[in-house]
Amino acid sequence: MMEPVLTEEAQEIWDTVLSMSLSFKRETTKGKYIRILSLLMQEQDVKEAGKELVIEAIRMVEGKRFDNHVFRRIEDPATYKRLVIDPKTDLDAYFALPIQVKRWDIPSSKPTKSPKEMKVIAVNGSPRRGGNGDVLIDEALRGAEDAGASVEKIMLQKIKLNFCISCYKCEQPGWAGFCSQKDDVNGVFQKMADSDAIIIGFPVYMGRESGQLCIFFDRWYCLSGGKLGAGKRGMVIGTYGSPFVDSFYDSVIEKVMFILTNFGIEPVEVLSACGFIGVLGGLDDKGKAMILRFPKELEKAYQAGKSLVAGES
Structure with a gap:
C-alpha cells in the first residue's frame, strides 16, 4: 500500500x-x-x-485514545500546559482547574413505580471516602431520596471482598443462591436484587475502572441467568483526573454501562466528572473534595438522582 x-x-x-x-x-x-x-x-x-x-x-x-496526551498537546500546547502540566507542581494552577461534570444525554425508559415505592442501592468502587466520586454519589442519593425513594450506599473498600476463585460452583445443577464464598458480597447482591435502581460509582485508574470495582464485577459471574431480576434502572458515575470532559475515559464508563446492561440493569443516568489531576489529588487544602467548590456541577448529580427514580430530566 x-x-x-x-x-x-x-x-x-x-x-x-x-x-x-x-x-x-x-x-x-x-x-x-x-x-x-x-x-x-x-x-x-x-x-x-x-x-x-x-x-x-x-x-x-x-476514537479518543490519543486525545488526552498527544493530540491536545499538539493542537493547543499552551492550554495543555495550563491544564495538565502546571497543576502537578503549581498550587495556583491546581486551584484554577475547571472541575466539570457531564450528564450524558441518553434515551431511557420511564420507571414503572412511583419514587416512594423504589429502593436505590449505590455501590462506590473508590478507595477514598469523602472523595469526589463519593460526594457525587451522595448527591445523587440525596436527589433520589428527596424524590421519595429509600436509599443506601455501600463502600467496597469497607467490606470483605474476595477475588473470584473460578470454582464454578454457581453453575452446578441445583445450586441455589449467589456465590459460594463466605464474605460480604452475597449480602450486597441481595440488596441489589431487592432494589429498583442501582448506582455504580468509581474512579478511572490507569485507563480502566478501579481495582475494587473490577474485583466486584468479577464476582458478578454468579448473577448470570437473571438472578438480579428484571426492570432495574441504573446510574453510572465515573471520575478521572484528566481536565477534558470529552475524553478517552468515556470508553471506560461505556464499558461499565455495557456490564450493567448485560445483567438486566438499564443505564438511564450517566455522569462523568473530570479535572481532579494535580498536586493535591482532587482534594483542597483542607482535605475536602474539590467538587464541593463547584455547586453547579454538583447539582447535575442531584438532578440525575431525582431522574433515576422519577424519570424526569
Whole structure:
C-alpha cells in the first residue's frame, strides 16, 4: 500500500502515534491509518496531508485514545500546559482547574413505580471516602431520596471482598443462591436484587475502572441467568483526573454501562466528572473534595438522582 505524502509536522505526529502502538500490530495499525487518510485526501482532493487531516484519520480509527496526551498537546500546547502540566507542581494552577461534570444525554425508559415505592442501592468502587466520586454519589442519593425513594450506599473498600476463585460452583445443577464464598458480597447482591435502581460509582485508574470495582464485577459471574431480576434502572458515575470532559475515559464508563446492561440493569443516568489531576489529588487544602467548590456541577448529580427514580430530566 502506497504511503500518503505528509507535511513535516504531520509526519512527526504520524511517527509519534505509531511508536505508541503495539510492535506486533504496528504494520496492521499503520495500514488502517493509511487507508482512512488516503480516503480523506481523495475526498478533499489534496496531494499532501497536513497535521489536521492526519489527526482526523487517526481519530477515525482510534476514537479518543490519543486525545488526552498527544493530540491536545499538539493542537493547543499552551492550554495543555495550563491544564495538565502546571497543576502537578503549581498550587495556583491546581486551584484554577475547571472541575466539570457531564450528564450524558441518553434515551431511557420511564420507571414503572412511583419514587416512594423504589429502593436505590449505590455501590462506590473508590478507595477514598469523602472523595469526589463519593460526594457525587451522595448527591445523587440525596436527589433520589428527596424524590421519595429509600436509599443506601455501600463502600467496597469497607467490606470483605474476595477475588473470584473460578470454582464454578454457581453453575452446578441445583445450586441455589449467589456465590459460594463466605464474605460480604452475597449480602450486597441481595440488596441489589431487592432494589429498583442501582448506582455504580468509581474512579478511572490507569485507563480502566478501579481495582475494587473490577474485583466486584468479577464476582458478578454468579448473577448470570437473571438472578438480579428484571426492570432495574441504573446510574453510572465515573471520575478521572484528566481536565477534558470529552475524553478517552468515556470508553471506560461505556464499558461499565455495557456490564450493567448485560445483567438486566438499564443505564438511564450517566455522569462523568473530570479535572481532579494535580498536586493535591482532587482534594483542597483542607482535605475536602474539590467538587464541593463547584455547586453547579454538583447539582447535575442531584438532578440525575431525582431522574433515576422519577424519570424526569
